[in-house]
Amino acid sequence: MNHGSTAFLLLVLAVAVLFAAVAAVIAFGLARWEGAAIPAALSRSGVAFAAALTLCLAILAFLGR
Secondary structure (H helix, E strand, C coil): CCCCCHHHHHHHHHHHHHHHHHHHHHHHHHHHHHCCCHHHHHHHHHHHHHHHHHHHHHHHHHHCC
């Protein structure tokens, strides 16, 4: 399989976004479990999403994909 193909790159990007979304949902749940209000929990989940997506994309860029 050609790792430079557009379909492969879109698949890898979709997996990275899904991973970041799962991290955001977990962060939201943990924040609500801790007793945070919904706006504060959404803020935490947004930060977790951004951090996870940035980390995934940095690793992919490092691997040369």
